Amino acid sequence: xxxxxxxxxxxIPVATIKYYLREGxxxxxxxxxxxxxxxxxxxxxxxxxxxxxVEVGGLSVATVREVVAAVxxxxxxxxxxxxxxxxxxRFDADVPDEDREWAMGVVGELAREHGWKxxxxxxxxxxxxxxxxxxxxxxxxxxxxxxGRYADIADRIAQADLDTLEAGVSMDRIVExxxxxxxxxxxxxxGFRRLAQAAETARRYSVG
Amino acid sequence: xxxxxxxxxxxIPVATIKYYLREGxxxxxxxxxxxxxxxxxxxxxxxxxxxxxVEVGGLSVATVREVVAAVxxxxxxxxxxxxxxxxxxRFDADVPDEDREWAMGVVGELAREHGWKxxxxxxxxxxxxxxxxxxxxxxxxxxxxxxGRYADIADRIAQADLDTLEAGVSMDRIVExxxxxxxxxxxxxxGFRRLAQAAETARRYSVG
Numbered sequence: 461x462x463x464x465x466x467x468x469x470x471x472i473p474v475a476t477i478k479y480y481l482r483e484g485x486x487x488x489x490x491x492x493x494x495x496x497x498x499x500x501x502x503x504x505x506x507x508x509x510x511x512x513x514v515e516v517g518g519l520s521v522a523t524v525r526e527v528v529a530a531v532x533x534x535x536x537x538x539x540x541x542x543x544x545x546x547x548x549x550r551f552d553a554d555v556p557d558e559d560r561e562w563a564m565g566v567v568g569e570l571a572r573e574h575g576w577k578x579x580x581x582x583x584x585x586x587x588x589x590x591x592x593x594x595x596x597x598x599x600x601x602x603x604x605x606x607x608g609r610y611a612d613i614a615d616r617i618a619q620a621d622l623d624t625l626e627a628g629v630s631m632d633r634i635v636e637x638x639x640x641x642x643x644x645x646x647x648x649x650x651g652f653r654r655l656a657q658a659a660e661t662a663r664r665y666s667v668g
Numbered sequence: 669x670x671x672x673x674x675x676x677x678x679x680i681p682v683a684t685i686k687y688y689l690r691e692g693x694x695x696x697x698x699x700x701x702x703x704x705x706x707x708x709x710x711x712x713x714x715x716x717x718x719x720x721x722v723e724v725g726g727l728s729v730a731t732v733r734e735v736v737a738a739v740x741x742x743x744x745x746x747x748x749x750x751x752x753x754x755x756x757x758r759f760d761a762d763v764p765d766e767d768r769e770w771a772m773g774v775v776g777e778l779a780r781e782h783g784w785k786x787x788x789x790x791x792x793x794x795x796x797x798x799x800x801x802x803x804x805x806x807x808x809x810x811x812x813x814x815x816g817r818y819a820d821i822a823d824r825i826a827q828a829d830l831d832t833l834e835a836g837v838s839m840d841r842i843v844e845x846x847x848x849x850x851x852x853x854x855x856x857x858x859g860f861r862r863l864a865q866a867a868e869t870a871r872r873y874s875v876g
Contacts (some may be wrong), residue, residue: 508805508806509806511802512802512805512806515802516798516799516802542866545862545865545866549858549859549862551724570860571863574863574864574867575867575871576863576864576866576867577863577866577867577870578863578866584859584862584863585859585863587855587858587859588856588859588860588863590724591724591852591855591856591859592856594719594720594723594724594852595848595852595856597716597720598716598717598720598848598852600845600848600849600852602832602833602835602845603832603848603849603852603853603856605832605835606828606831606832606835607856609828610825610828610853610856610857610860611860611864613821613824613825613828613857613860614857614860614861614863614864615864615868616821616824617818617821617861617864618861618864618865618867618868619868620814620817620818620821621861621865621868622865622868622869622872623814624810624811624813624814625810626872627810627813627814637808637810640803640806640808640811641808641811642862642865644799644802644803644806644808644811645811645818646858646861647795647799648796648799648800648803648811648815648818649818649821649822650757650795650854651757651792651793651795651796651799652778652796652818652819652821652822653822653825653826653829653854654753654757654792654850655779655782655784655785655786655792655793655796655822656782656784656819656822656823656825656826657753657826657829657830657850658750658753658784658785658786659782659783659784659785659826660823660826660827660829660830661830662785663783664830664834
């Protein structure tokens with residue numbers, strides 16, 4: 461199909477598609493003349509994925525570029541998942557060294573109990589260390605006291621995540637499915653959690 | 669304390685503090701001369717909260733302004749929580765009308781089963797409807813098939829959230845605690861979920 465049809469099919473304006481092409485998010489079409497190119501179903505599919513990651517996942521164009529590069533790479537699926545997970549996990553706040561050591565102890569202890577493993581400079585560990593330090597700095601000890609309960613629930617949701625991944629897709633789409641599951645699955649769960657919090661508040665305090 | 673001490677105490681540069689004052693995130697200090705003002709512990713505390721919401725929670729300055737305005741308002745705690753929850757939930761993608769109707773049915777059915785309630789134009793419902801539509805458009809039916817399992821886990825985590833809130837704080841800080849719990853608690857759980865996913869992947873496929 462031509463650019464105009466690709467735009468109609470995907471529901472994305474031509475100018476936006478050209479921007480994604482320039483930014484390397486979308487592979488070039490097959491050139492049929494100096495001014496024209498042909499696009500296929502894989503372009504429609506990729507555009508839908510980009511839109512989901514940007515609009516629903518709230519990812520920046522730079523992060524989407526990293527994620528689709530990982531999806532397109534020839535690396536083994538689980539290695540690609542690691543790259544995607546890193547791209548999806550951002551944590552930029554600075555943490556003082558002495559706080560870091562304490563927080564790494566808290567996170568490391570939980571990881572041992574739950575059989576979680578992570579290497580040095582893992583961005584997920586950075587996120588956890590920074591978040592734990594911030595919670596302490598704000599004086600919300602109660603949240604730290606309950607941290608093990610959240611870790612238990614995380615194990616449950618990870619089982620659901622892997623069951624979902626296995627149920628749904630062929631190997632050639634498993635990396636895309638994992639990215640969608642991570643980005644949209646987080647948003648879905650965020651929404652459920654908010655509704656459940658409101659309902660639980662109403663139950664306990666008879667409001668609402 | 670003076671501006672320089674407030675900066676030293678909170679670890680936030682003077683220029684940034686002045687920006688927060690101008691933007692209405694931080695209440696003005698008590699003026700002691702035309703060029704000087706005095707700040708108290710409540711300013712240190714508020715600065716830590718702002719930094720946590722911006723750096724760890726990834727919120728925009730505009731969203732932080734809405735959230736702290738809700739924290740500062742004289743409204744009842746549970747009404748403030750509703751305002752904060754709305755400010756914290758952003759969903760901007762457009763959804764076609766026929767998809768919306770179907771997705772609202774899916775979300776409404778889950779809400780009935782779980783005792784969740786929401787009014788028209790609730791931003792959390794918008795988030796869920798949009799996410800469900802996007803997942804379907806991408807063809808990830810397996811994720812929709814498992815949606816009830818995620819909803820069950822959300823009920824569990826909401827119980828942990830409310831227990832945490834009740835354990836920790838006096839009423840005058842409960843709104844702040846709920847905001848911290850929501851923003852930082854989401855980030856914490858996101859990190860745990862990633863580590864648990866990696867461990868579950870390794871267990872099932874003997875990799876890593």
